[in-house]
Amino acid sequence: MNLRAATALRLFALSAFFAANPPFLSSASSTPTLxxxxxxxxxxxxxxxxxxxxDLVWEQLPRQWNEGAFAxxxxxxxxxxxxxxxxxxxFHxxxxxxxxxxxxxxxxxxxxxxxxxVMWDFPRLDIGRMALRxxxxxxxGRLRMDLWNAELTGVIPTDLGELRxxxxxxRDRMVHVFEVVSTERTADGKPAPWRWEFLPGNPSSPRALTRPEDAKKQNYPPNPAPRLERIDGLDVCVQDLLAGGDHATAWSEIPAPGANAARASRLYVSTANxxxxxxxxxxxxxxxxxxxxSESLDALxxxxxxxxxTYHRRAFLAVPDARLESFYWIQMYKLACAxxxxxxxxxxLGPFYxxxxxxxxxxxLNIQLSYWPVYAGNRLELGENYTALLDARFDELLASFRGRKTFGDFVWALHNYWWQLRFAGDWSAVTTRWTPKAKATLAAFGQQLEPRADGRLGLAPMGSPEYKGFAPFPDxxxxxxxxxxxxxALIEADAHAGRAPDPDAGHWRDLQAKLIDYPxxxxxxxxxxxxxxxxESHRHYSHLLPLYPLYQLDxxxxxxxxxxxxxxxxxxxxQAGKAxxxxxFTGGASLYASLGLGDDALGMLxxxxxxxxxxxxxHANTFYTESGGKNPVIETPLSAASATMDLLLQSWRDKIRVFPAVPSAWREATFRDLRAQGGFLISAAREAGATAWVAITSEAGEPCVVRIADWTGPVEARGARDFTVEPLAPGxxxxxxxxxxxxxxFPRDRAPATAVVRALPAAADSANPYGVKRGGELxxxxxxxEPPPASLSPARD
Incomplete structure (x- = not known):
């Protein structure tokens, strides 16, 4: 038997063993009571x-970042x-x-x-790798990313044994836990000495590493080399910065108790900033x-x-497309990782440098799209860091965009802030937090207004991302x-402010009426x-924002x-879409979904x-890159998850839209507790090609208008009291x-005995489509x- 065949046989046996035997030293696998x-x-x-x-399943070891497993x-x-x-x-x-x-x-x-x-003064910096040798x-090797428990497990066979x-x-601590159980042995049967090694990252701006000619032009001085210290008996890599201060990574390896193996240990690693x-x-x-x-692993x-x-069960979505469904749930996992x-x-990048x-x-576009799954996905707490950033840095950020051809980008950033509050149904926060920012932004935007001969108002030359390198054009x-x-949005917010109209409200309406039409x-x-x-072919849908996500076109x-x-x-x-x-494609899916064209939207996805x-x-790990695979950007896969939800639920122009763009091939689909603007949680089921039932929970008490396009007859309501359901138009x-x-x-002639949310059946061979499959490596x-990571000299206490 050759080495490759022997390895394959060993992997098969190991996978069968792990299916029957939990491979690690502690389980703590009980499910919390709902x-x-x-x-x-x-x-x-x-x-x-x-x-x-x-789960992502790697049938062979990932061999670079673009294939890697992540947490x-x-x-x-x-x-x-x-x-x-x-x-x-x-472990990068x-x-x-x-x-x-x-x-x-x-x-x-x-x-x-x-x-x-951002490229030279406040770029992200590389911490380094914890290398298992x-x-x-x-x-x-084989790996599996367990989404339910957010844990990576795997086996790495070597010519001396294997490492599990x-x-x-x-989640609740700034600590990684890495556990290894080794059966490696030397030729004379003794335990073989595998080890951990910390390889520090390059402390320079990554822009200097990828564009060294630009670094020379900038006279960019690199940060000092990292140093290894001993603090309270632990190894610590300290990275000083020229601007002052430092970040540091500490680690401690301890034996794992009770292991029936040659050697087992746990490594605890933390980076502090x-x-x-x-x-x-x-x-x-x-x-x-x-x-x-110091805590038991079971407790951790x-x-x-x-x-x-608890996070996973916040909302549910099931569609009759195994690949798309898997992709969606991996993005929900990735969202909370990030x-x-x-x-x-x-x-x-998120926490994946x-x-x-x-x-x-x-x-x-990047930061805006990154947060879109937060809103309809009912994960609003994950969007709080975005509004916190704008709360803390609003004046500085506004000043940095004021008068620039890219000013519109900052206005778009405010749209995410608006969505965060509108999906929560929180008009009070709109009034106190969003409106002051919007008024200041409008005042700055006013510098770009130009009168036209017919008395209407246009815009001075500004950029349209990323057309012709952000070249400025009028209007x-x-x-x-x-x-x-x-x-x-200012006019709408003022109407819900619960006070006398804003003194500027008339001015806003006047500006709105005088703006020129879209060219x-x-x-x-x-x-x-x-x-x-x-x-010319153009990847950005900047000129299509009037429809999605702004819905200024109806x-x-x-x-x-x-x-x-x-x-x-x-x-x-x-030009055949060459650029x-x-x-x-994710943006195209949401645009088509907004038009109710589910088949076109699914085609884009x-x-x-x-x-x-x-x-x-x-890539096989659902990460996305540009520039020959060298430049990752996290927002695009996340926006695909948002577009998937757009097929099932939309809310705009004061109307909740259930199954607004469901593809014709999807005879079954279901979701529970997706979120709509106005603070509504929506659940629904599609059965045998028709909407079977819709459930709506109101968190804020806003007016509830719902469109269910395939319902044309009388509708019944069930709940804790008698509800009035008033038909406004067909559906x-x-x-x-x-x-x-x-x-x-539910339709009067199809009353469900009970409304049940279930997963849809899936063929066994459709499971786990993501992760690198055999022979599928890049x-x-x-x-x-860039220079390879260097080892650190041992530190002394």
């Missing part, structure tokens, strides 16, 4: 089994992959708030500081490691799993749409600007609908999932739903050239 289900809608979901069919807690995270050339398995560590802070020595970041650049040569691995980033302070990060990381290591796992299992209420706002020329927040559709939205062509639809048609109005439809089709067909990227996405790549109903109430709606290294 509260009793609502009386109107019942769950019949075997959650562990359901999510298990969406995170909203700030701390890792990407795991093998570096076979050096015979090691890396990250902490999302570890950035430089040049030009702001007294702050943790120079974001918003005049003249500071087996004694023998790595032969192959478990890894997780604790006390910037701008000096000499505090190391002690903090040590304290976090010691606190975690119980708290960790309880959080994740976000936490008290963490940093999500940049293009790699060298890239884009080492931070980008405002012209850009992108910026006109954002200004229109800002005015309409458009009869044949091809919306233009980029008054003097610029869409005449898909229910025939003229608007025709305009947008021809615009979307022209955008994708122009399109992944988000061109399927094209995205197939990986036939022009200048970009979607449109007003329900007298009050705050805190739930109503179940055929080239998709990385920027």
């Amino acid at each position: 509260s009793a289900p609502a009386t109107l809608v019942h769950d019949d979901i075997e959650w562990p089994a359901f999510l298990a069919r969406h 995170g807690n909203g700030n701390l995270g890792f990407m795991a992959y093998a570096t076979l050339a050096d015979n090691r398995f890396d 560590l990250a902490r999302a708030d570890v950035t430089d802070h040049r030009k702001a020595p007294d702050r943790a970041t120079s974001l918003g500081v005049p003249g500071a650049s 087996p004694a023998g040569k790595i032969l192959d 691995v478990r890894a997780l980033t604790l 006390e910037i701008p302070a000096s000499d505090r990060s190391g002690p903090r990381a040590v304290a976090d490691v010691r606190a975690a290591a 796992l119980s708290a960790h799993r309880a959080w994740w299992q 976000l936490r209420p008290d963490g940093p706002a999500l940049d293009v 790699r060298t890239t020329p884009w080492p931070g927040i980008w405002w012209n 850009t559709t992108y910026n006109l749409a954002l200004l229109r939205w800002l005015l309409s 458009a062509d009869t044949a091809t639809g919306l233009r980029i600007a008054a003097n610029q048609a869409l005449e 898909p229910d109005a025939p003229a608007d609908r025709e305009l947008v439809l021809k615009s979307v089709r022209h955008w994708h067909q122009l 399109l990227a992944g988000y061109s 399927n094209t995205f999932l197939s990986g036939r996405i022009g200048i970009s790549q979607l 449109d109903y007003r329900v007298d739903l009050r705050r805190g109430e739930t109503v179940l709606l 055929k080239s290294a998709q990385v920027w050239p």
